[in-house]
Amino acid sequence: MNTLLQKLAVDNGLILSFAIVGLVVFCSGFLSRKLTFGRVQGSAIAILIGLTLAYVGGRMTGGSKGLADLAFFSGLALMGGNMLRDFAIVATAFEVQPAEAKRAGWIGAVALLIGTFLPFIIGVSIAYAFGYRDAISLTTIGAGTVTYIVGPVTGAAIGASSEVITLSIAVGVFKAILVMVTTPMLAKFMHLKTPRSAMVFGGLAGTVSGVSAGLAATDRSLVPYGALVATFHTGLGCLLAPSLLYFIVRALV
Amino acid sequence: MPLYGTALLAGCHLTGILLGELLGRALGVQANVGGVGIAMLLLIAVRFYGHKHGWLQVKSEEGVNYWAALYIPVVIAMAMQQNVVKALSGGPMVLLTAIATVTACAGCVSFINRREVVTADEAPKN
Known part of the structure; x- marks a missing residue:
């Protein structure tokens, strides 16, 4: 049986x-x-x-x-894998009002940039406080703080140790889960109620999984706006972390 | 026919992912740059022109709306396969970094969104 x-x-x-x-x-x-x-x-x-x-x-x-x-x-x-998740996210774009998305496009892009730099700086600073001194480890942990995909991609590109790469994934995964759980609680504080506010959130919170689940648990109608911006997060992180951000860290330490 | 809508969605999805992949290569990045976002923009554009020229039928739209409605169940299935054990056992540095980042980013979101005065009166529409 x-x-x-x-x-x-x-x-x-x-x-x-x-x-x-x-x-x-x-x-x-x-x-x-x-x-x-x-x-x-x-x-x-x-x-x-x-x-x-x-x-x-x-x-x-x-x-x-x-x-x-x-x-x-x-x-x-x-x-719940990436294929169907992304397919369902794309489908929600049918609900987007183009005028709303266009008007908030620039602030979404600004949020996306802050959402890449701010977590990176925090990640690098805390890793430094915990005793990491080499630019490669610092950059990899900072990159993991952006999203759990940016961490390992960056680590592999600049040659970090597997221990540090694992750490960077752990930071990213924990951040994503934290965003999933805390978004509904912090929704009022973050003024999450308009398409524009959701796009700001999507840019700053990062990680498609965190944003998509966080907004799903808060207000389903905001999902497409947040996701539209958040889906650029990993790409931007993978672009900046192993290049510009790595050079900055290397110049500083 | 609903299948037309789903096929249209699949077409936008694949084109977006492909363009994101090509954009990544062009930039020398080992990742897909905004593929899903590009797919979303394509779908928004297709819907806009479909309505304008009248070739997008309500029946076809059902094939997209069904997948949009499956969004929350798919996200719940995604939650069920997160590596929660690893996330919680990462040690003090992992916990501290993630908590500090989420706090700082939430503060930033709040700061930016508090400035949204002009459009605040449109909120109930959502």
């Missing part, structure tokens, strides 16, 4: 994921209404449940893909 279920789950991975996520969304909606009287959005609770399950999965298997490392739930890797 057990092997039968296992085979069913593995052969129908994606379909099973739709059912599991549906169940999680249903439970979250119920908790949102009954426990918080609608104050905490259902999708915010669903993302928290998802992260908790990812923790449990990671603990059980020792793998890097959360719940998706359990053979039974391997379909989640496809449903």
Whole structure:
């Protein structure tokens, strides 16, 4: 019986994921209404449940893909993987009002630049405080603070040690998760309510995963505006970190 | 037919990713530069011209809207496969760096968004 279920789950991975996520969304909606009287959005609770399950999965298997490392739930890797995530993000562009996006385009670009430099400076400073002195390690950790893809790309380009690269990924992943969890709580403080404000947020918060989940948990209608800017984040980081930013750090230390 | 919409979406997606990849190569970067963002801009443009010239039908749009509606479930599935264990076991430097960055960036977002006075009255529209 057990092997039968296992085979069913593995052969129908994606379909099973739709059912599991549906169940999680249903439970979250119920908790949102009954426990918080609608104050905490259902999708915010669903993302928290998802992260908790990812923790449990990671603990059980020792793998890097959360719940998706359990053979039974391997379909989640496809449903929540980059391909479908980006496809769904592109689809939300259908809701964008071109006039709104055009008007806030320049401030989005400014936010994108600050969102690259500010985390980098913080990452480098803290790494320095923790005893790192060579330009390569400092730059790699700073790059990881931008997004968890910029870290390893930069580290590989300038020849960082694998220990430092791992560290830079950890910083980026933790930042992304922190953005997912704290965005709904900080939404009021950040004045997240207009398309323009979402574009500023998308540029500064960085990481598509953090921004997309954070906005999903806050206000679904803001998602396309934030994502539109955030999707340039990794590219810009990969462009600046191993070149301009690395040269600046090397000149300073 | 809804499939036309989904095919259109797929076309924009692939073109955007390809252009992002080419842009990355042109800049000498080992990454896709804004591919998804370019795909989004393409889709916005296609929708705009489709409406203007009347060849984009409501039925076709359903094929895009369905995927947009799947956005939140996909993000939840994404949350389920984050490397949370690694993120939490990164040691004090990792935790401190991430927390300091998120705090500073949230402060910046707040600072910039507080300046948005002119358009604030349009907020309820969303």
